[in-house]
Amino acid sequence: MRRLITLLTATFVALFMTAGTTLACGGLIGPNGAVNLLRTTTFAGYHDGVEHYVTAFEFAGGGGAFGSLIPLPGVPSDVVKGGDWTLQRLVRETNPPVPEAVFLRAAAANDSAEVLMERKIDALDITVLKGGADQVGTWAKDHGFRLPPDAPEVLDFYAQRSPIFLAAAFNPTRAAARGQAIGDGTPVHITIPTPNPWVPLRILGLGKNGQERVDADIFLLTDHKPALLPSTDTPGLQLAHSAAATDLLLSDLRSDKGMEWVPSSAWLTKVAVGAQASKLTFDLAIDASGQAAPSRVAAGLAVPDLPAASPTDLARLVLGLAVIALGVLFIVGLTMWRPARGTLSQ
Amino acid sequence: MRLRRLAVLLLALVPALAGCGVGSAAGPLRVEIVLHYSHYQPSTISIPAGRPVTFVLRNADPIDHEWIVGDAALHERHRTGTEAHHDARPTEVSIDALSTRETTVAFNAPATLTFVCHLPGHEQYGMVGTLTVTQ
Numbered sequence A: 001m002r003r004l005i006t007l008l009t010a011t012f013v014a015l016f017m018t019a020g021t022t023l024a025c026g027g028l029i030g031p032n033g034a035v036n037l038l039r040t041t042t043f044a045g046y047h048d049g050v051e052h053y054v055t056a057f058e059f060a061g062g063g064g065a066f067g068s069l070i071p072l073p074g075v076p077s078d079v080v081k082g083g084d085w086t087l088q089r090l091v092r093e094t095n096p097p098v099p100e101a102v103f104l105r106a107a108a109a110n111d112s113a114e115v116l117m118e119r120k121i122d123a124l125d126i127t128v129l130k131g132g133a134d135q136v137g138t139w140a141k142d143h144g145f146r147l148p149p150d151a152p153e154v155l156d157f158y159a160q161r162s163p164i165f166l167a168a169a170f171n172p173t174r175a176a177a178r179g180q181a182i183g184d185g186t187p188v189h190i191t192i193p194t195p196n197p198w199v200p201l202r203i204l205g206l207g208k209n210g211q212e213r214v215d216a217d218i219f220l221l222t223d224h225k226p227a228l229l230p231s232t233d234t235p236g237l238q239l240a241h242s243a244a245a246t247d248l249l250l251s252d253l254r255s256d257k258g259m260e261w262v263p264s265s266a267w268l269t270k271v272a273v274g275a276q277a278s279k280l281t282f283d284l285a286i287d288a289s290g291q292a293a294p295s296r297v298a299a300g301l302a303v304p305d306l307p308a309a310s311p312t313d314l315a316r317l318v319l320g321l322a323v324i325a326l327g328v329l330f331i332v333g334l335t336m337w338r339p340a341r342g343t344l345s346q
Numbered sequence B: 001m002r003l004r005r006l007a008v009l010l011l012a013l014v015p016a017l018a019g020c021g022v023g024s025a026a027g028p029l030r031v032e033i034v035l036h037y038s039h040y041q042p043s044t045i046s047i048p049a050g051r052p053v054t055f056v057l058r059n060a061d062p063i064d065h066e067w068i069v070g071d072a073a074l075h076e077r078h079r080t081g082t083e084a085h086h087d088a089r090p091t092e093v094s095i096d097a098l099s100t101r102e103t104t105v106a107f108n109a110p111a112t113l114t115f116v117c118h119l120p121g122h123e124q125y126g127m128v129g130t131l132t133v134t135q
Helices: A086-094 A133-142 A151-159 A172-177 A247-254 A311-336 B002-019 B072-079
Strands: A008-013 A027-029 A040-047 A050-058 A067-072 A078-081 A114-121 A124-130 A164-170 A185-193 A213-222 A227-229 A237-244 A267-276 A284-287 B029-036 B039-041 B044-048 B053-059 B065-070 B092-095 B100-105 B111-116 B128-134
Touching (some): A124 A133, A124 A185, A133 A164, A164 A172, B029 B044, B065 B100, B072 B111
Antiparallel strands (some): A067 A164, A124 A164, A227 A284, B065 B111
8 A cells, every 4th residue: 555645744933042043932931030931942843643843941040930831733642851953953954044132931821721731851840731811821820920911812812723732831949950051951842643733923922022023933844845824925924945855854853852753755944934023913824735725724814613503502592582582572562451441330 | 551551661671771780870880991901991981070980890811900090100100119919099909810800989180090000011012091080
């Protein structure tokens, strides 16, 4: 039987800091200013219906806690420590420029949301949450994180499409015990079965002034040349690389920890993001199937269809309307009613 | 008979009026402000001077907010203030996430005031409204 066509989408979202390449995928915020998250590094790949998401968090020191909140397209099947150099290798492959430093603050979340998974990876506490914006926001508040004022709208934006979020926070005690130095990154590999991969972009602007700039690099690795939405003609997006991935690159990626799934051939695309936070109101939808039909919903350009009303809902509606109609008839009847007039003989 | 019809109609309207939350004419005016996506809705309010007004502050966001009403000098003080929670003055109210607070205030003289959330970044994000007290 002919081997199934492999679909692979590797997405790499990068924010650049002072002296080197940094990648960001989530909204970050510190609760008390005691610890500042300098940057977050993220990679997401799609292969045979499974998205592989690698995110690196950098420790910024201090004695408090901080967190990162990342919207995901589906419920992860596993969260493990990621490979050590996949992200750097991708960056080197395309020789990216180094933009100005960007400080990314984040939002973390808390308990009203359903906790689907918890993992400890080095000094990081990882929690996968399922819930709406209110639930995830409440979770964040209960866990001591102060969300920025744009968080309610941004969380709603994501929760309408996929109510799955990953919250990550450094445990300062474990970080100290590990001798973790400022700037040390901890890569995390998230495995997400999903039919519909997308890259969160809007979350990169969380907590930023609308005039602040978001700079990111997105790397896509697919079997075919991918179709993207929005297109790279969109202001703020630029197609920086589009070519068949070299055998050496694929071999190098495959040899990193947890990257055995990298196929033998693929197409490498790099999209550079450089936009004001207020303009970054969309995500990047990827059609890795070769059908050239990326989803407007996945891109955040359309809202998902509401579920059809259930028979129970319809029955309640009909009953409610019937009660109202009867009430109206009753009132009209009372106002029109005239008692029969008898004749009294004197 | 006309009187009877009128009575029946008024009786039928009672539940509807109650559902609309119409308050007693003798009591304070009620003004509802919804705090959603870190903005006030409505953000422009006009009230008469000298009459008590109950502001119903409904926070629909999963984050905390404030409703602090006053003149420019008051807001300048709050921008550098350290009071984490406001509960002592009816014109300065903290509203926890997804909760509702009520506060009753009477403004005795005409004025143009602003109401602001002074939590970090909220004013800059647009959490500002105008309260006009008319004669």
